[in-house]
Amino acid sequence: MPAHLEHANFTVSDPAATAEWMCDLFGWHIRWKGDAIAGGHSIHVGTDAHYLALYSPDAPQKAKESSYTTVGGLNHIAVTTDDLDALETRIKARGFVTKNHADYEPGRRFYFHDSDGIEYEVVQYD
Structure with a gap:
């Protein structure tokens, strides 16, 4: 199991x-x-x-380096949605900036950072 x-x-x-x-x-x-x-x-x-x-x-202490270059660092957290465009509109309305839009197998996605600098990936699978 x-x-x-x-x-x-x-x-x-x-x-x-x-x-x-x-x-x-x-x-x-x-x-x-x-x-x-x-x-x-x-x-x-x-x-x-x-x-x-x-x-x-x-x-709490602020992070000093990019998580992508730090062993054991948190790179991003991913969530899935059934309506990528609607969720992106709501994310932008909260003041977050979306970026790195991509459309590739197995779905479409974009990323945003929160106020702590944590990166989130939002994905809609086909």
Whole structure:
């Protein structure tokens, strides 16, 4: 039996603000929020089956290098949609800038960065 990805945990500056735009744009909901084991605060946001754990330590530090050149760095998070164009319109309305549009097998996609510099890929499969 194969394993299934349940969640990913990454650091953001403001878990509540990040969870709010994710719920609005992706149709997700907050599954849990509270104090983190190692200090700081976490919010779990996603679907009933999968989620992202948004963590903020007591004293967050800004990233110093590109995640694409750092071993162990987070390169991007991908979500799928049934209507790429409609979701892109909503993402732009939230003030995010979309880029790197591509149309290749197996679908169309674009990318955007949030206010923490985390890159998101949005894909619509044919």
